[in-house]
Amino acid sequence: MSVIIEIPTAFRRFTGGAPKVDCSAATVAEALNELTARFPDLSRHVRDDQGQIRQFLNVYLNEEDIRFLGGESCCLKEGDRVLLVPSIAGGSE
């Protein structure tokens, strides 16, 4: 399925400034893997050492948080939008 991944400002320096990346994938997981394969510097901002999506990175499929859709294994349709939105939080140290 051909889908668009929307890249937040904070990550655009890893995609050569691109705010959107086209890719072809069957699931959100595959789309994210294709993204990090193409832009390896983005990897550590997307996944943690256990390979899970980083806790502070919110991923939306169209309007919905993927955690309500069964996680990154959820399936994509033609023209879907995957939106990455880093959480803004912390500062306790």
Next chain:
Amino acid sequence: MWRYSELLPLPADFAPRSAVGGTPLVASRKLAAKWGLKNLYFKNDAVCFPSLSFKDRVVATALVAARRFNFTTVGCSSTGNLANAVAAQSAQQGFDACVFIPSDLEPAKILNTAVYGARIVRINGNYDHVNRLCAQIADRFQWGLVNVNLRPYYSEGSKTHGYEIAEQLGWTLPDNVVVPMAGGSLITKIAKGFRELVNLGWVEGKPVKFFGAQATGCSPISDGVKRNLQRFEPQKPNTIARSLAIGNPADGPYAIKLIRESGGWAEDVSDSEIVVAIKLLAETEGIFTETAGGVTTAVTQKLIAQNRIKPEETTVVCITGNGLKTTDAIAAEFPATEAIAPRLDAFEAYLDAQLGTTAAVAKA
């Protein structure tokens, strides 16, 4: 709050232009007696100035930063209190304000923002939708969104709620603090404030247990603590406590970590328990708090029943907003009474009907 300026991210030449914070720490008598606690206090930000919630503290520090960064328009995503505070302080400090709220927010909260002249954008969605949109807006526009791109400065303001508690207890820390949790930032910043005072040597270090309070209808953090989850599970909020209705709390992981490490706990309460607690606090201590304060009060009662808060300990319950903001939540409890004629006999008849004989009352 500006007495703690040196501990806040303010420029060296900062001079405050208006008072914020410095709210009462109320020593409880009647509710403490009812609950069997020796030392119970309510930190009463229901009367925080200018907009009657603890959000005035965080907006104050955020707007100083906004000025430094030359923003002329500021705003926020809000469940209500933050929008009120941004609107009020923007009017005072001379910023244009544009705030974003879930479209079903309580009418009082909307009025409390509109009156100051702020632009209000109502979003068809819950707070989490609004927050996500604001992250995109902050990216695209040159606006200072206090809880998004100014968040580091914003969040530091919450420490003053904790500093004041320590100072008002006589430069000593309590044993327990009960804090409502929406995004999860406040509880972590109260802890940070306490740690800073210990580091400065202004208070003696001691273990403080942090207890988080949520509504059962939106309890991702409380659920994460109680089920000992590695990662909390986001929820779709469904509660009258709209000021705490954040299903995906950004500081949730930090709040959970703090609660666990401090030996505290988290609890959540039903909507009906919230209403009962609002009335209880008003009737025993004369403090009228909004639904978030009802949550915190009801959770405190639950924690006492669970023996997690002990009778001889010093406990501070954090009341974060004024009851006038969420009157719709309790309106059904007080249906309108029938009026009487402006005559003495009409009043005597009224008393007879309500209390028994007029004669008994007249003799008293």
